[in-house]
Amino acid sequence: MARLTSHYVALAGGVGGAKLAHGLAQILPPQALTILVNTGDDFEHFGLTICPDLDTVCYTLAGLANPETGWGRREESWRALENVRRLGGPDWFRLGDQDLGTHLERTRRLREGQPLSAITRDFCRAWGIAHRVLPMSDDPVRTIVTTEEYGDLPFQEYFVRYAWQPRVRGFRFQGAATARPIPEAVKALAEADAIILCPSNPWVSIDPILAVYAPYLPKAKPVIAVSPIIGGQAVKGPAAKMFTELGIEASARSVAEHYRPYLTDFVLDQADAALQESIASMGIRVHLAQTLMHTEADRRRLAEDVLNFIHQR
Amino acid sequence: MARLTSHYVALAGGVGGAKLAHGLAQILPPQALTILVNTGDDFEHFGLTICPDLDTVCYTLAGLANPETGWGRREESWRALENVRRLGGPDWFRLGDQDLGTHLERTRRLREGQPLSAITRDFCRAWGIAHRVLPMSDDPVRTIVTTEEYGDLPFQEYFVRYAWQPRVRGFRFQGAATARPIPEAVKALAEADAIILCPSNPWVSIDPILAVYAPYLPKAKPVIAVSPIIGGQAVKGPAAKMFTELGIEASARSVAEHYRPYLTDFVLDQADAALQESIASMGIRVHLAQTLMHTEADRRRLAEDVLNFIHQR
Numbered sequence A, B: 001m002a003r004l005t006s007h008y009v010a011l012a013g014g015v016g017g018a019k020l021a022h023g024l025a026q027i028l029p030p031q032a033l034t035i036l037v038n039t040g041d042d043f044e045h046f047g048l049t050i051c052p053d054l055d056t057v058c059y060t061l062a063g064l065a066n067p068e069t070g071w072g073r074r075e076e077s078w079r080a081l082e083n084v085r086r087l088g089g090p091d092w093f094r095l096g097d098q099d100l101g102t103h104l105e106r107t108r109r110l111r112e113g114q115p116l117s118a119i120t121r122d123f124c125r126a127w128g129i130a131h132r133v134l135p136m137s138d139d140p141v142r143t144i145v146t147t148e149e150y151g152d153l154p155f156q157e158y159f160v161r162y163a164w165q166p167r168v169r170g171f172r173f174q175g176a177a178t179a180r181p182i183p184e185a186v187k188a189l190a191e192a193d194a195i196i197l198c199p200s201n202p203w204v205s206i207d208p209i210l211a212v213y214a215p216y217l218p219k220a221k222p223v224i225a226v227s228p229i230i231g232g233q234a235v236k237g238p239a240a241k242m243f244t245e246l247g248i249e250a251s252a253r254s255v256a257e258h259y260r261p262y263l264t265d266f267v268l269d270q271a272d273a274a275l276q277e278s279i280a281s282m283g284i285r286v287h288l289a290q291t292l293m294h295t296e297a298d299r300r301r302l303a304e305d306v307l308n309f310i311h312q313r
Helices: A015-027 A052-062 A079-086 A097-111 A116-126 A155-161 A183-191 A202-216 A239-245 A252-259 A270-280 A296-311 B015-027 B052-062 B079-086 B097-111 B116-126 B155-161 B183-191 B202-216 B239-245 B252-259 B270-280 B296-311
Strands: A008-012 A033-037 A043-045 A048-050 A132-135 A142-147 A151-154 A168-174 A194-197 A223-226 A265-269 A285-289 B008-012 B033-037 B043-045 B048-050 B132-135 B142-147 B151-154 B168-174 B194-197 B223-226 B265-269 B285-289
Touching: A008 A015, A008 A183, A008 A202, A015 A033, A015 A052, A015 A296, A033 A052, A033 A183, A033 A202, A043 A155, A048 A097, A052 A116, A052 A132, A079 A097, A079 B097, A097 A116, A097 B079, A097 B097, A116 A132, A132 A183, A142 A155, A142 A202, A151 A155, A168 A202, A168 A239, A183 A202, A194 A296, A202 A239, A202 A252, A223 A252, A223 A296, A252 A265, A252 A270, A265 A270, A265 A296, A270 A285, A285 A296, B008 B015, B008 B183, B008 B202, B015 B033, B015 B052, B015 B296, B033 B052, B033 B183, B033 B202, B043 B155, B048 B097, B052 B116, B052 B132, B079 B097, B097 B116, B116 B132, B132 B183, B142 B155, B142 B202, B151 B155, B168 B202, B168 B239, B183 B202, B194 B296, B202 B239, B202 B252, B223 B252, B223 B296, B252 B265, B252 B270, B265 B270, B265 B296, B270 B285, B285 B296
Parallel strands: A008 A033, A008 A194, A033 A132, A194 A223, A223 A265, A265 A285, B008 B033, B008 B194, B033 B132, B194 B223, B223 B265, B265 B285
Antiparallel strands: A043 A048, A142 A151, A142 A168, B043 B048, B142 B151, B142 B168
16 A cells, blocks of 8 residues: 555644654645544633643644643743732643633634634644644543542643642543544544554543544554553653553553554554563554654654554555 | 821723822822722633723732833733734734733633622732722623724724724613622722722723712712813823714813713813813812823822812812
8 A cells, every 4th residue: 555645543642642643744745644632631721721732733743842841832931820820820730921822712713613623723724734633522521530639630630730640540531422523533534544543641642532433443444552651651641650550550561452442553662572472462463663752853753663564564 | 187097089991090090009008099990891802801991000000011001011022912813813902921811810710700809909919009909890891882883892892903993972881780889999989088080081981980880979079080181182092082973072171071960170281271261160170280191200290289189178
């Protein structure tokens, strides 16, 4: 199958997912890639609707992302937030001045009744993003993390306010049962030559998307996941901690097991080569790669590898 | 009556009102002054509640105001708005980054159900404002300007978006009939030794306050207004244009006539000395002063004059 006539759908959460999506966008023409982004960690703050994963993916693709953090804008300033703090307001969610422009305009258009997918399309055009980025739904889905210490927490409270320190007992995706998938995404999945699960958090970045799209995944096409866990550690964020707290060994093997109902292929970091056989025994094709993405070249290289793995059949 | 045991209530709109209020605050101790501020030009924009007059008064009293414009913050930046513009959003209302902090935190607290007066009190404390600043009501009042060209316009659309160019046919203060006055303001008015109508726009800055407080103005106390019109011209903004478009001569005399049901005293700029007799013939005590406030010293001097006029009885 010639790669240039192929189409791929990448499911992505925030930073890790955005990096691989960026790698794919560097090598695939716009019509060959659809990036379907988690909106379960969206929330309302100060009256604004904030979509952290969507923004991270878009900022990354547009070259606007902060290269140090992976989230937020490069050359950001914090004057609005400093003034909120002076007034005694909550400053736990880092709202940068440039980033606020995105939240303001998105909120304005949502309040006019425009769908998030249409707003995202226009924002991508304004930011010069050629590839298609779709929020997983125009209907709100809200990830709730059940914790030992605080009970149910909206995702951003768990993740940012409490710095993912509470012990996790479970998750639910409020609204997912009734959230309508985006028709363009359903069509892209039906026509896709392969589905790529980016190295995002399985529990809170990819699962919310699967909660809406599981019925629309193509049955006989490769579904390939890149492990966000290397050597038992999450590259970033709470993925490994979540596995442990749920009584599951934190390992790339557990990630493959987690995705098992959907998976045909799994990309394991070379550091985890020892797990290869054990994952293969689940009936999953296992590929070794260098999965850490420090540089933009790393992103591109991993994307190349993933596409090659898909076509090595 | 000794000035230091007196109490004054100043009614104020935006820039001009804020300057005289600042002058009064420079010479009166905190317990001697209540500043009652128009909220008729408040509006919702990008999901945020914006209170332009309240912010102008507070920023001015706190020394945070932009000395060039009179509104907004000094040393302001515009990165959020630049990003809104890049996304094709409306940029006609100048939202500065620091100023956004105020709107964000106010909106957050309003959405929690906190009254605007309590929020304003806390903001004043955070900004080091010792004098009492009260919004005219905790209930929303919205000034609607009826224009020849566009029919009814919410105040900020008329004022900022259309740069007060449409021809005015009339005004109404949506919600004023049912808006509850602030109990502290009613008490301050009842106990006041004099009421000061600051040199703000009579039609759209002071009238909305009077629409709520007319029944609470003390009957036998001085009510003194400072003309916002000098030599037939508004010092700033559309006041003179409004008089003309409503078929009334734009003059300080028309301002006195406008306030006549309430007024005992009127402060006329020295440039308008010729109008003195004509205004006095309405049964109003007329005082001459230098009413332009270019510097902080001008504000203080005019405030001194106003207090002296009140006590010259």
